[in-house]
Amino acid sequence: MDMRTMTALELGRKIRAGECTAVDAVNASLGQISALEQELNCYVTVEPEKAIERAEEVQKKIEAGELTGPLAGVPVAIKDNMCTTGTLTSCSSKILSNFVPTYTATAVKRLEDAGAVILGKTNMDEFAMGSTTETSYYGATKNPWNLDRVPGGSSGGSAAAVAAGECFYALGSDTGGSIRQPASFCGVTGMKPTYGTVSRYGLIAYGSSLDQIGPIARDVSDCAAILETIVAHDIKDSTSVDVAETDYTSALVDDVAGMRIGIPRDYLGDGLDPEVKAAVLAAADELAKKGANVEEFDLNLVEYAIPAYYIIASAEASSNLSRFDGVKYGFRVPEFDGLHDMYKKTRSKGFGAEVKRRIMLGSFVLSSGYYDAYYVKALKVKALIKQAFDRAFEQYDVILGPTAPTTALKLGDNLSDPIRMYLGDIYTVSVNLAGLPGISVPCGCSAEGLPIGVQLIGDSFQEKKIIRAAYAYEKTRTWGQPELAEGRHSK
Amino acid sequence: MRISDETIDYVGILAKLDLDEQEKEQAKTDMGNMLDYIDKLNELDTDGVEAMSHVSPIHNVFREDIVEERTLDDRKKILQNAPKQKDGCFVVPKTVE
Numbered sequence: 001m002d003m004r005t006m007t008a009l010e011l012g013r014k015i016r017a018g019e020c021t022a023v024d025a026v027n028a029s030l031g032q033i034s035a036l037e038q039e040l041n042c043y044v045t046v047e048p049e050k051a052i053e054r055a056e057e058v059q060k061k062i063e064a065g066e067l068t069g070p071l072a073g074v075p076v077a078i079k080d081n082m083c084t085t086g087t088l089t090s091c092s093s094k095i096l097s098n099f100v101p102t103y104t105a106t107a108v109k110r111l112e113d114a115g116a117v118i119l120g121k122t123n124m125d126e127f128a129m130g131s132t133t134e135t136s137y138y139g140a141t142k143n144p145w146n147l148d149r150v151p152g153g154s155s156g157g158s159a160a161a162v163a164a165g166e167c168f169y170a171l172g173s174d175t176g177g178s179i180r181q182p183a184s185f186c187g188v189t190g191m192k193p194t195y196g197t198v199s200r201y202g203l204i205a206y207g208s209s210l211d212q213i214g215p216i217a218r219d220v221s222d223c224a225a226i227l228e229t230i231v232a233h234d235i236k237d238s239t240s241v242d243v244a245e246t247d248y249t250s251a252l253v254d255d256v257a258g259m260r261i262g263i264p265r266d267y268l269g270d271g272l273d274p275e276v277k278a279a280v281l282a283a284a285d286e287l288a289k290k291g292a293n294v295e296e297f298d299l300n301l302v303e304y305a306i307p308a309y310y311i312i313a314s315a316e317a318s319s320n321l322s323r324f325d326g327v328k329y330g331f332r333v334p335e336f337d338g339l340h341d342m343y344k345k346t347r348s349k350g351f352g353a354e355v356k357r358r359i360m361l362g363s364f365v366l367s368s369g370y371y372d373a374y375y376v377k378a379l380k381v382k383a384l385i386k387q388a389f390d391r392a393f394e395q396y397d398v399i400l401g402p403t404a405p406t407t408a409l410k411l412g413d414n415l416s417d418p419i420r421m422y423l424g425d426i427y428t429v430s431v432n433l434a435g436l437p438g439i440s441v442p443c444g445c446s447a448e449g450l451p452i453g454v455q456l457i458g459d460s461f462q463e464k465k466i467i468r469a470a471y472a473y474e475k476t477r478t479w480g481q482p483e484l485a486e487g488r489h490s491k
Numbered sequence: 492m493r494i495s496d497e498t499i500d501y502v503g504i505l506a507k508l509d510l511d512e513q514e515k516e517q518a519k520t521d522m523g524n525m526l527d528y529i530d531k532l533n534e535l536d537t538d539g540v541e542a543m544s545h546v547s548p549i550h551n552v553f554r555e556d557i558v559e560e561r562t563l564d565d566r567k568k569i570l571q572n573a574p575k576q577k578d579g580c581f582v583v584p585k586t587v588e
Binding site: 098099100102195196209235238239241301303304307308310311318322325326327328329330331332336338339340341342343344345347348351353356357359360361362363364367374376377378379380381382383384386418419433434435460 | 498499501502503505506507508509510514517518521522524525526528529531532533534535537540541542543544545546547548549552554565568569571572573574575581583584585586
């Protein structure tokens with residue numbers, strides 16, 4: 001078997017069994033990076049020497065029996081909005097183009113403690129604002145399945161790197177779909193945990209009440225194992241929750257008999273690509289064949305999630321991004337006239353168009369006279385959306401639907417029309433508003449050969465239910481996604 | 492919703508952004524379109540609904556105000572990220588005449 005297409009857990013087993021070493025693994029990833037990176041641009045930063053040195057150190061610890069976990073020695077890529085001591089963390093923005101953190105995000109630290117070998121930092125939409133990875137200051141990432149297509153976003157670099165074998169798994173972050181949607185577009189598996197499950201300490205904030213770190217990997221088992229490794233109650237994140245049951249890999253059981261699965265009719269209506277719809281319903285059929293009780297229902301309020309999301313996320317962004325002012329870190333314009341002029345010129349030159357658009361909108365909806373009409377209204381709608389999900393979870397264990405309304409879009413198609421881009425988040429944003437866990441699992445390909453993802457949504461802290469359903473579905477799959485992506489680039 | 496020049500200038504002050512004429516025109520169009528779209532929320536009756544700022548089952552989180560895990564070395568490293576520093580401090584343009 002080609003090492004480049006192995007899952008993280010398979011590789012971890014082989015390293016522990018002495019069939020290959022952590023150094024072999026990191027060299028396989030680095031080889032793939034040097035072969036493909038020029039055309040794909042998955043990474044902002046790759047640090048080959050550091051990675052090899054780290055792999056040698058980890059290998060020694062594995063051999064000495066000090067590192068025994070399932071991910072020990074496995075190379076990983078980290079989204080560039082998570083702080084890593086001594087390594088550039090740019091958020092794909094000009095304003096952080098020289099920012100080298102002095103501390104490491106808790107989620108990344110947890111991986112390091114488990115013996116992960118970090119290859120580098122992946123490209124993303126600037127400050128995670130976008131659905132295509134085209135708003136990066138460092139150029140767009142391309143979809144490994146089709147170089148004219150976007151990888152999705154904002155964790156597009158992470159998803160594309162996993163699909164192309166440029167790493168064995170990656171961390172992403174999801175504020176409105178930024179793990180699940182690129183996973184869907186790139187034919188990989190991506191999971192957004194319940195809000196509060198993974199510490200946000202060291203994650204550069206976009207929408208603090210919505211942001212959550214999660215895994216992007218080659219299959220459901222990898223996602224469960226990665227989540228089990230990064231989950232932690234962290235006093236450094238005041239929204240971190242002490243989760244009772246974190247044995248996610250125990251839910252990798254191929255049995256959905258009696259599981260109640262609801263498909264929101266509102267997720268199958270206008271705007272959904274017929275090929276995506278057919279693939280998602282076929283996935284539901286597979287689960288029904290295995291004994292799940294699958295039915296359609298009305299979730300309601302779906303069309304209100306996007307406007308509520310963009311008010312809340314932009315409001316929080318305008319506040320969070322006020323810290324980038326050219327004083328403590330990052331870029332500062334060379335010429336200015338006084339302090340306020342320095343702030344304004346630094347921010348205007350340092351942020352890209354989409355980030356400025358959202359800061360402006362956020363500042364407006366929070367401004368005196370508009371606060372109640374927009375911001376408070378959105379928080380009330382958020383409460384209604386949460387109630388709609390609460391009602392749904394009285395009836396169902398898992399909600400199933402598409403991850404995105406389409407397959408990967410053409411590069412450049414969405415940049416000129418922001419609202420059109422925002423509409424692509426219709427099936428993912430409400431999950432963030434309600435703080436729920438969601439996973440996107442590959443469920444087929446379009447006639448053009450582009451991957452399609454099915455999304456499974458669970459109630460708060462019910463990750464194990466969606467992992468179980470996703471795993472059972474995955475077992476019915478007869479095609480191997482990573483091999484397909486690999487085939488496109490085999491040398 | 493039509494966004495006036497005054498509104499864009501005011502929001503620019505709040506956002507600490509200095510937009511050129513072309514960016515201002517674009518911002519007027521973009522914000523107007525977005526607000527028209529957002530107005531969809533007014534179709535919903537939210538009277539009596541409590542605004543939900545947070546979904547988590549946690550409220551205030553307190554701890555003792557004690558500095559942990561910090562050294563002078565950290566301070567040096569942190570300052571290395573500053574565009575300008577002097578004597579262990581961030582340097583900004585003169586703010587008081």
